[in-house]
Amino acid sequence: MRSAGIREVARLSGVSIATVSRVFNDAASVRPDTQQRVLEQAAALGYEPSSLGRNLVRGRSELLGLIVPNVSFPLYGQMIGGIEDVLGHRGMSMLLASSHDDAVSELTAAQKVLRHAVDGGVVINTQSDVALPAPRGMNWVHISPEHSGLPYRVELDNAAGGRLAAREFLRLGRRHLAYIGAPGRESSERQHGFAGELSRAGLDYRRAQGDYSELSGTQAADDLLEKSSVLDAVFVAGDLMAAGVLRALHMRGLRVPGEVAVIGFDDAALASLLYPRLTSIRQPAYAMGAAAAELSLRLIGGHSAESVVFSPELVRRESTGPP
Amino acid sequence: MRSAGIREVARLSGVSIATVSRVFNDAASVRPDTQQRVLEQAAALGYEPSSLGRNLVRGRSELLGLIVPNVSFPLYGQMIGGIEDVLGHRGMSMLLASSHDDAVSELTAAQKVLRHAVDGGVVINTQSDVALPAPRGMNWVHISPEHSGLPYRVELDNAAGGRLAAREFLRLGRRHLAYIGAPGRESSERQHGFAGELSRAGLDYRRAQGDYSELSGTQAADDLLEKSSVLDAVFVAGDLMAAGVLRALHMRGLRVPGEVAVIGFDDAALASLLYPRLTSIRQPAYAMGAAAAELSLRLIGGHSAESVVFSPELVRRESTGPP
Incomplete structure (x- = not known):
């Protein structure tokens, strides 16, 4: 399949063979303009270093x-x-x-990537214990x-996230609080962090359960509001569910944050696009x-390598503020 | 690296060697429960078929x-x-x-995947001509x-999308129309489809330009609204820009769709989460x-293989309706 050799690419790019090799094996060590010249020349000549033979020799698939x-x-x-960067x-x-959030699919996916003799692997949100x-x-x-x-493991300190939400509501003078959760450890x-901080302040809170979907957020908020009209702050376990909570509040004509403040979780791109943000x-x-x-x-x-725990941050936007 | 052979996996799973081979090479032909049994047994034994040697023989990397x-x-x-399914x-x-929307990065990305002797490739939104x-x-x-x-090529009939938007506004009795576009062919x-349909109805429309970002949608809508108060329908080249347009309308207290109807493009997950949807x-x-x-x-x-053109569809939600 190869129609040109490394020697020819080097000659026509005006660089050494070692430089061409570095472009393909350690690109960061080559100046961007040189990289571009070599890559374009390699493309024009149809040159590509074959990795298969090399991997068998080095014992690494990269x-x-x-x-x-x-x-x-x-x-x-x-x-x-x-990861990619x-x-x-x-x-x-x-x-x-993809594991499609399913333990059997996850196992199949693992076997599939292992067939290519990967050097290592990363699994996001494994379902398996x-x-x-x-x-x-x-x-x-x-x-x-x-x-x-x-x-x-690379993890978020989820309890710290709950504490941040509780402290923000307390700082804003909110006293009638609720948590909308979902299944699972996160x-x-x-909830544990949220509850602990409120308990230190001598406050209780109400609970409702969703499944991280938008609709479940609307339903959970409706449940909370039907049982009591006194609710001035809701902490929601995910941004998508929080979108559903905002919708439930709009539908009832409740002002956000004037009457009810809302804090979501994750700060996905979605968060800053909702109304209010x-x-x-x-x-x-x-x-x-x-990481x-x-x-x-x-x-x-x-x-050797150690697991890493990241700390969450509160990102203040329009859905919180004074009553 | 292999600690067990295919023979052992077959024996302990109670299936033939051919079945184990099919689990790893043509999984769809094996019953799910058998697949799972074989995969679990293979996992327990640390068995994995090595693809490297096989690829050199077959000349395919899969x-x-x-x-x-x-x-x-x-x-x-x-x-x-x-693609993955x-x-x-x-x-x-x-x-x-990733190509990061940049022609040089795209070339580097291509060289990178070619090093692994891929059998084929798909490029989304190439920047290169x-x-x-x-x-x-x-x-x-x-x-x-x-x-x-x-x-x-696999493409969308973008002009047909523009025609759908124009017809919907005409059907709803909107007569003061605008298009908010962005750079590029799409x-x-x-715009071409939108303009053609309006021209057949004897209508003109106003134009503003963004860059597909939310902020650029808000700015483009502000520009249009400052130049004229008579605007009752806006077609926007992307949903994220449309989110910015909705925000501009909220800020001015204009009702959507009562006073101004809005149609976005793509129907990304975001579209159904905006307020109004x-x-x-x-x-x-x-x-x-x-495809x-x-x-x-x-x-x-x-x-042999032919390029494919997909037809877009209008998905009606809350941001359009009668004036």
Whole structure:
């Protein structure tokens, strides 16, 4: 399949063979204009270094497997962006497979990427409480796994996020609070932090349960509002559910934040597009993806590596303010 | 790295060696419960078929390269989902690289996936007007390329989308119309269809230009509204810009759709979360991704293949209605 050799690419680009090799193996060490010249010349000549033979010799595929519940969920897209940028700087590529939030599909996805002899792997939101299959020397890094017993994890301090939301409502003088949660460990931890902070202030709060969907947010808010008219602040476990809560409040003619303040969770792109723009607890998804890739690269390099816990931040927008 | 052979996996799963092989090479032909049993047994034994040696023999990597401007853009996420589902049924995997909407990065991304000897490739929204490098026998399929001279394309009939928007406004009795566009071929085609339909009805329309961002939508709408108070319908080249238009209208206290009707484009997940929910011209992103993967698989199989043009649909929601 090769129609030109590295020698010819080097000659026509006016650089050494070593430089051409670096463009394809360690691009960050070559000046961008030189890179571009070499890549264009290589493209014109139909040259591409074959990785297959090389990998058999080096015993490395230069591939990272990535298993993600659903690529079209924006938060995961940001995580993938962070992973990809770190890999790109090391000349590695990413093999992507979806788990569709299902343990059997996740196992199939893992087997699928393992067939390509990936050097390492990252799993976003694993559903499984057991380790995925891995050949000796290969490790999976988990972003936000449902179970905390897995060895290499990149996680958010969800309880700290709950505390941030509670403190913000207290600071704003809100006293009639509610939490709208969803199934799973993350929501429980968010609630735990929220409840702890309120309890220190001697306050109770009401609870409703959704499933992270917009509709479930509307229904949970309707339930809360039907049971009592006294509600001036709602903390919601996800931004999409919070969109549903805002809709329930609009429909009843309740002003946000005048009558009811709302805080979401994740700070997905959506949050700043809602009306009013949603105050949210930010999950630094891009940085978490980058950290997972770094952790994976350390393991691939045979170094020791530690799990990482990220701290969330409160991002204030229009859905919170004084009563 | 292999700690167990296919024979052992077959014996302990109670199936034939041929069945184990099919689980890893043609999974769709094996019953799900058998698949699961074999996969779990293979995982327990640390068995994984090595693809590297096999590929050298068969001359196929079973990999498809995918170049996407930005994984975290939801419409692209849907396209990737469609591609992945088609590949999954054929036991192929996807190698992902981002082009960051930049021609040089796109070329680098292409070289990167070509290093892994992909059997075929899909490029979403290529910025380049020249074909990407490809070894003999390998082809790139383009989803919505900026230039129409490339051989294998999956595209939306953007002009038809513009006509749908114009007809809907005319049907609703709107007569004071505007188009908010953005740079590039897609927006020009949308405008062309919109203008043609209005011209047949003897109507003119006003124009403003954004860049697909939310802020640019707000600014473009402000410009239009400052120049004239008579505006009762706005067609916007993208949903994110339309979110900005809705905001501009809210800020001026104009009722949507009572005073001004708004139609967006793409029908991204965002559209149905805006307030009011946005009527939009739907781009069937998942189906377009699946079609690109099918087209690519035909080419990999050595078959002839034709470019595909998809028709958009009008999805009516709350931002349009009678004056």
